[in-house]
Amino acid sequence: MWFIGLIVGGFIGAIGGGAGAVIGALAGAGVGWALANQLDRPGNERLARLEASIEFLQQRVASLERSQRKAGLSETEPTGEYREPTTAEPDRRPSPVARPVDPRASSGESPSIPPPPADFREPAFRPEPASPGGTAPRTPPEPSAVWNFFFGGNALVRFGVIVLFFGVAFLLKYASEHIEIPIEARLIGVALGAIVMLAIGWHLRLKRPGYALIVQGGGIGVLYLTVFAAFRLYQLLPAGLVFALLTAMAVFSAMLAVLQDSRSLAAMGVTGGFLAPLLASTGGGSHVALFSFYALLNLGILIVAWFKAWRSLNLLGFAFTFIIGLVWGDRFYRPEFFASTEPFLILFFLFYVAIAVLFALRRAASIKDPVDGSLVFGVPLVAFGLQAALVRDIEYATAFSALALSCFYLLLAKVLFVRASENMRLLVESFLALGIVFGTLAIPLALDGRWTAAAWALEGAAIVWIGVRQDKILARGFGIFLQFAAGVAFFFSAAEPRGAVPVFNSFYLGCVMISVAGLFSAWYLKQQRARLSQEAAYVATALFCWGVLWWFGAGFEEITAYVRTRPLELRLYRFHGVVLFVTGCCALFSVLRRRLNWDEALYPVIALLPLIYALALGDATRAAHPLEYFGYIVWPLAFTAHLWLLRRHEGEMPHVHWWHAAGVWLFAALGAWEVGWWTGELVRGGDVWRLVGWPLVPIALLAWLSDRGERTAWPVARFFEAYLLHGGILLAAFLWLWMVHVNFDSRGDPAPLPYLPLLNPLDLAQGAALLALYAWFRRLRAAPFAPQLFQTAELAYVALGSIGFFWLNGVLLRTVHHWAGVPFALDAMMRSMLVQASLSIFWSVL
Numbered sequence: 001m002w003f004i005g006l007i008v009g010g011f012i013g014a015i016g017g018g019a020g021a022v023i024g025a026l027a028g029a030g031v032g033w034a035l036a037n038q039l040d041r042p043g044n045e046r047l048a049r050l051e052a053s054i055e056f057l058q059q060r061v062a063s064l065e066r067s068q069r070k071a072g073l074s075e076t077e078p079t080g081e082y083r084e085p086t087t088a089e090p091d092r093r094p095s096p097v098a099r100p101v102d103p104r105a106s107s108g109e110s111p112s113i114p115p116p117p118a119d120f121r122e123p124a125f126r127p128e129p130a131s132p133g134g135t136a137p138r139t140p141p142e143p144s145a146v147w148n149f150f151f152g153g154n155a156l157v158r159f160g161v162i163v164l165f166f167g168v169a170f171l172l173k174y175a176s177e178h179i180e181i182p183i184e185a186r187l188i189g190v191a192l193g194a195i196v197m198l199a200i201g202w203h204l205r206l207k208r209p210g211y212a213l214i215v216q217g218g219g220i221g222v223l224y225l226t227v228f229a230a231f232r233l234y235q236l237l238p239a240g241l242v243f244a245l246l247t248a249m250a251v252f253s254a255m256l257a258v259l260q261d262s263r264s265l266a267a268m269g270v271t272g273g274f275l276a277p278l279l280a281s282t283g284g285g286s287h288v289a290l291f292s293f294y295a296l297l298n299l300g301i302l303i304v305a306w307f308k309a310w311r312s313l314n315l316l317g318f319a320f321t322f323i324i325g326l327v328w329g330d331r332f333y334r335p336e337f338f339a340s341t342e343p344f345l346i347l348f349f350l351f352y353v354a355i356a357v358l359f360a361l362r363r364a365a366s367i368k369d370p371v372d373g374s375l376v377f378g379v380p381l382v383a384f385g386l387q388a389a390l391v392r393d394i395e396y397a398t399a400f401s402a403l404a405l406s407c408f409y410l411l412l413a414k415v416l417f418v419r420a421s422e423n424m425r426l427l428v429e430s431f432l433a434l435g436i437v438f439g440t441l442a443i444p445l446a447l448d449g450r451w452t453a454a455a456w457a458l459e460g461a462a463i464v465w466i467g468v469r470q471d472k473i474l475a476r477g478f479g480i481f482l483q484f485a486a487g488v489a490f491f492f493s494a495a496e497p498r499g500a501v502p503v504f505n506s507f508y509l510g511c512v513m514i515s516v517a518g519l520f521s522a523w524y525l526k527q528q529r530a531r532l533s534q535e536a537a538y539v540a541t542a543l544f545c546w547g548v549l550w551w552f553g554a555g556f557e558e559i560t561a562y563v564r565t566r567p568l569e570l571r572l573y574r575f576h577g578v579v580l581f582v583t584g585c586c587a588l589f590s591v592l593r594r595r596l597n598w599d600e601a602l603y604p605v606i607a608l609l610p611l612i613y614a615l616a617l618g619d620a621t622r623a624a625h626p627l628e629y630f631g632y633i634v635w636p637l638a639f640t641a642h643l644w645l646l647r648r649h650e651g652e653m654p655h656v657h658w659w660h661a662a663g664v665w666l667f668a669a670l671g672a673w674e675v676g677w678w679t680g681e682l683v684r685g686g687d688v689w690r691l692v693g694w695p696l697v698p699i700a701l702l703a704w705l706s707d708r709g710e711r712t713a714w715p716v717a718r719f720f721e722a723y724l725l726h727g728g729i730l731l732a733a734f735l736w737l738w739m740v741h742v743n744f745d746s747r748g749d750p751a752p753l754p755y756l757p758l759l760n761p762l763d764l765a766q767g768a769a770l771l772a773l774y775a776w777f778r779r780l781r782a783a784p785f786a787p788q789l790f791q792t793a794e795l796a797y798v799a800l801g802s803i804g805f806f807w808l809n810g811v812l813l814r815t816v817h818h819w820a821g822v823p824f825a826l827d828a829m830m831r832s833m834l835v836q837a838s839l840s841i842f843w844s845v846l
Contacts, residue, residue: 183236184236187226187230187236190222190226191222191223191226193222194218194219194220194222194223194226195219195223196219197215197216197218197219197222198215198216198219198220200212200215201213201214201215201216201219202216202256205260209260212260213260213262213264216256217264220249220252220253223249227242227245227249230242247293253266258304261308263308263310263312263313266304266310266313267312267313267316270297270301270313270316270317270320271316271320274294274297274317274320274321274324287328287332287337287340287341288340290328291325291341291344292344294320294321294324294344294348295344295347295348295351297317298317298321298347298348298351298352299351301313301314301317301351301355302351302354302355302358305354305355305358305359305362306358308362309358309359309362309363311359311372314352314355314356314359314372314375315372315374315375317352317355318352318355318374318375318378318379321348321352322348322382322383322386325344325345325348325386326382326386329341329386329389329390333389333390335393338390338391341390342390345383345386345387345390348383349379349380349383352375352379353379353380353412355375356372356375356376356379356427357412357416357427359372359375360372360424360427361420361424373430376427376430376431376434377430377434380405380409380434380438384401384402384405384438387401388401396445396446398445399442399443399445399446400442400446402438402439402441402442402445403438403439403442405434405435405438406434406435406436406437406438406439406441406442407435408435409431409432409434409435409438410431410432410435410436410439412431413428413429413431413432413435416428416431429470432466436459436462436463439459440455440456440459443455443456449489449490449492449493449496450490450493450494450496450506450507450510451506451510452489453486453487453489453490453493453510453514454486454490454509454510454511454513454514455513456482456483456485456486456489457482457483457486457487457490457513457514457517457518458513458516458517459479459482460478460479460480460481460482460483460486460517460521461479461483461516461517461518461520461521462479463475463476463478463479463482464476464479464480464483464521464524464525465479465520465521465524466479467479468524468525468528468531468532471531476525476536479521480521480539480543483514483517483518483521483543483546484546486514486517487514487546487550490510490511490514494507502558502562503558507554507557507558507561508554508557508558511550511551511553511554511557512550512551512554514547514550515547515548515550515551515554516547517547518543518544518546518547518550519543519544519547519548519551521540521543521547522540522541522542522543522544522546522547522600523540523544523596523598523600525537525539525540525543526540526598526599526600527597540600541600544600544603548603548604551585552582552585555578555581555582555585556578556581559574559577559578559581560574563577573629573630575615575618575619575622575623576619576629576630576631576634578615579612579615579619579634579635579638580634580637580638582608582611582612582615583608583612583634583637583638583641585604586604586605586607586608586611586641586645587641587644587645589601589602589603589604589605590602590605590645590648590649593605593649594648602649602652602653605645605649605653606653606654606659608641608642608645609642609659609662609663609666612638612642612666613662613666616666616669616670619631620673624677625673625674625677625678626670626673626674627674635670639663639667642663643663643715646659646660646663646715647714647715656719656722657719657721657722657726658722658726660715660719660722660723660726660727661722661723661726661727661730664701664723664727664728664730664731665727665730665731667701668697668698668701668731668734671697671698671701672693672694672695672696672697672698673694674697675693675694675696675697676690676691676693676694677690677693678693679692679693680693683752687746687747687749688746688747688748688749688750688760688761688762689750689761691742691746691762692761692762692765694738695734695735695738695765695768695769696765698731698734698735698772699735699765699768699769699772701731702728702731702732702735702772702773702775702776703771703772703775703776705723705724705727705728705776705779706724706728706772706775706776706778706779706780707775707779709723709724710724720783721783721785724776724779724780724783725780725783725785725786725787728776728780731776732773732776732777735769735772735773736773736799736803738769739766739769739770739803739806739807740803740806742762742766742810743766743806743807743809743810744806744810746762747814747817747818747824748760748762748763748810748814748818749818750762755814755815755818755819757811757814757815758811762814763807763811766807767807770800770803770804770807773799773800773803774796774800777790777795777796777799777800778796781793781796808842809839809842812838812839812842813829813835816829816832816834816835816838820834822834822835
């Protein structure tokens with residue numbers, strides 16, 4: 001086949017002129033030689049087996065003759081079958097080996113071995129290794145490819161054909177310069193010689209198939225050369241006739257190839273068919289006619305691929321189709337040709353995708369995972385490159401083309417996965433990979449950096465899913481890496497404009513997509529943990545944390561960005577909006593925990609109360625009181641969600657009693673803040689009113705827990721220890737410290753009311769706090785879960801007695817201040833004889 005490559009290369013090189021013919025011929029010969037080596041390999045192997053069989057038989061005959069001479073036998077009756085000696089009868093001598101001739105000799109004939117007949121054929125049995133008494137045959141070495149090219153097989157015929165080919169070329173040149181014969185006669189003579197070569201090759205196709213194919217290939221090459229010379233060198237034939245002749249020769253050579261099962265002749269026919277329009281072209285033809293002709297040629301290749309898995313023929317057609325199309329597009333394409341060019345590109349693409357599938361189907365029975373990578377991956381890459389060039393002036397057309405390719409390959413992978421055999425798995429995975437690649441490529445072609453990163457994250461989640469289903473650790477690792485890389489890319493593109501519409505903008509939706517990708521990967525890895533390694537559980541936890549951070553971070557940033565550009569009064573809604581967002585998200589994760597049996601989804605549920613604490617602290621730095629700016633809606637919803645989540649996950653949350661107690665603390669703190677603000681706003685005058693409001697909610701809570709807590713419904717009765725002991729102890733400590741603070745720091749001015757000892761708002765509040773503390777100590781002492789310290793009266797006496805003493809001293813000092821005009825300051829009080837005398841009498845009475 002190397003001479004076919006030489007002819008084809010010469011033709012292609014001749015188009016470029018100059019030394020292109022020589023360079024093309026050398027390159028084509030090299031390609032043809034490499035292809036011929038592959039095609040001749042089965043014959044070489046069969047010849048080696050025949051030579052090994054003959055050598056084995058000759059060695060066995062010589063060995064038996066030597067053994068007979070040693071035994072003193074002069075005559076032996078030959079048998080028709082050789083039998084191996086058995087170990088069960090060691091005294092039996094081995095019979096003579098069977099010869100590949102009919103055993104007609106009688107018992108009186110000479111034991112000499114006649115030569116093998118001329119029609120010797122390969123024995124029906126395959127030679128086995130010799131028994132211990134015989135000699136093992138030597139396996140001949142594999143023939144060298146270079147040696148076989150020059151000296152093996154039909155070497156003389158090959159040299160003869162190539163010499164003939166160059167001889168015809170020199171004959172045409174010599175005749176045109178020295179012989180006065182019309183050029184038409186000379187060309188006709190050469191053409192007749194080529195036809196004679198074809199006739200001889202066809203006649204010898206059964207007796208000498210290798211010789212016949214070479215002669216036929218030479219004849220076809222000479223015919224191509226003759227037609228080319230008549231058209232290009234001598235201008236004797238019109239372009240239309242040359243086109244028809246070359247087409248007829250291509251069809252004829254293809255028919256010869258199919259009839260004789262010869263890939264070389266098929267390659268010659270296809271090559272001639274593709275070169276025919278180029279050789280016959282004058283530069284002014286229609287591209288529709290050109291591509292229509294090539295469509296017919298490719299249809300023929302597709303039909304051949306239905307019956308034959310001829311990879312070289314497929315690659316040859318693919319190379320010619322797209323290389324010629326690329327050259328034409330570079331030189332002649334204009335945007336107005338799009339409507340007449342695009343259908344042919346799609347048609348050629350579908351042809352070679354189908355050829356790749358047929359090639360795999362034809363070889364699936366004998367080869368595992370039969371995939372022609374050159375076609376499977378080369379066709380979409382080349383076709384997409386040409387498509388991008390065709391639609392470069394159309395907005396988003398390249399992105400939609402990539403998306404269409406992605407959908408096509410994903411659908412094709414799905415169909416083959418359902419209908420094809422297990423041997424087609426690699427082809428299915430290849431198409432699936434192409435679908436993912438083109439889907440990935442479509443995103444940056446149409447969207448900005450944030451959308452691209454977000455889509456890559458979703459793609460990474462899809463790859464993780466595929467990797468788990470197919471148990472591909474490399475795919476899982478790549479999918480996880482792609483998600484983290486997408487997050488990094490998104491972070492660096494965060495400065496891009498996000499859009500004016502809240503929520504429905506590239507920033508927030510991109511963050512949500514990255515979060516969903518990570519959360520889905522975490523959930524799926526955890527669901528499949530039985531079939532994965534232990535490390536997969538840690539990876540799942542990391543992905544869950546990654547997804548949760550993106551989810552909550554996106555919400556915080558979106559709310560902040562929305563209010564940042566609004567008037568000042570709207571900015572104050574930020575914290576309450578975040579509280580509402582956090583509460584809703586934690587409720588959502590609670591639903592996912594139950595619906596998906598997802599253990600990690602409990603973490604955000606547990607984090608609700610700490611997040612609310614942090615938001616309440618942030619709110620305290622900006623808001624005047626917690627119920628403003630829709631706080632009267634947000635905070636009741638937050639506490640309702642807190643209790644609902646505690647009840648829903650009562651048996652799952654660790655240390656659940658502490659979460660109940662922490663809820664009491666937060667409720668008391670927000671209530672104290674709100675009531676304190678309202679008392680200060682409603683009563684304008686003295687400084688005592690705001691202080692009086694702060695302990696009212698803790699006093700009410702502590703008194704209610706002590707008196708009726710155990711008799712109420714869930715959650716107090718169910719977790720009475722948490723509410724009375726853990727929750728109440730912090731309320732009691734707050735009241736005790738509040739009383740210490742106000743008695744040392746507050747004048748107790750009840751303006752606009754007059755000051756009356758024990759009947760002013762501050763003293764009444766302290767009396768109520770002292771009663772609440774007493775009730776709490778009393779109830780806690782009787783509870784079975786009370787710590788050892790609370791089971792005796794000493795702690796209550798010390799705590800209540802000390803704070804009572806502070807309170808009564810404060811009452812005395814405030815009375816002296818308001819009624820006697822002594823300044824309410826430590827140094828003034830210490831210098832006042834009235835204060836000193838009053839304290840002496842009061843302490844004496846106590």
